[in-house]
Amino acid sequence: MSRSIEISEVGMRDGLQIERNLVPTEKKIALIDALSKTGLKKIEITGFVHPKVIPQLADAEAVAAGIRREPGVRYGAFIPNARGAERAVAVGIDDLKAGVAVSDSFNRLNVRMTTEEGMKAVDEIAAATKGTNSRLVGGIATAFGCPYEGPVSRERMHRMMAQLLRHGAPIVYLADTTGVANPDRIRRTVEDLQKAFPEAVIGLHLHNTRGLGIANALAGIDCGIRHFEGSIGGLGGCPFAPRAVGNICTEDFVHMAHEMGIETGIDLDALIAVAQSAQDALGRPLPGMVMKSGKATDLHAMEAPRVKVD
Structure with a gap:
């Protein structure tokens, strides 16, 4: 088992895109600036999509210009x-x-295009991106199955991986x-791609739709x-997925990793x-658990009140 992992924070894009109430630009900027000081090395701050498709991301340029x-x-x-x-x-x-x-x-629903x-x-x-300071990072969605089609094409996924590697995607x-995976499906899919593309750096983007996110x-x-x-906070859920639930919660995942002796380089207290x-910015409870229950290493006085967290 690897003793260190790297986590990219996607809450300010993937997390916010499904929120019905628009989050003010200045609040997004404040959250991104705070995330930048937690030890995270990668933060996905927005999406450059048509504002009519995802109104929550209509301020992409303003967010990019406003962050420190x-x-x-x-x-x-x-x-x-x-x-x-x-x-971008x-x-x-x-x-x-x-x-x-x-x-x-799913691709038709998500970006109005066939695969x-x-x-x-x-x-x-x-x-x-050629000749610029920007780089392409790859993503293969519905890699473990689709809620509309069921199992997905292994051959097509291999073609997509080969294409992204040709373009020099570092990961x-x-x-x-949509959270259809389980640990065994994760293992089988990852090992298949590792065998076919030993040069590839593979990452995982997981949702907690059926409570298996961190297990996966x-x-x-x-x-x-x-x-x-x-x-962050377990925000998220694809707006084009039925019964969408958020991504794996960053601070919950970091907490588990640290308890297992796996380094992340992240200040967990700052992340919480x-x-x-x-x-507070969204004005509603978020699904993350560690920010409610505290870390497993926290000690409490015996006379401290015992309360249920939701």
């Missing part, structure tokens, strides 16, 4: 097409996340976009995966404080 960039932190964004890539490069986004779903049905059209868009996004995240992450760690994506700030 910390040395050593890479700031990323989701990019669906060439136009989005041009916008223009404001200095470091990592352009180009993701395509293996499932045609084949999405793969052509990836070529165009990669071209837009390719496999996304359990642990299965990934057992397979040698070192790169994960999480969402940001999660509580995110909950």
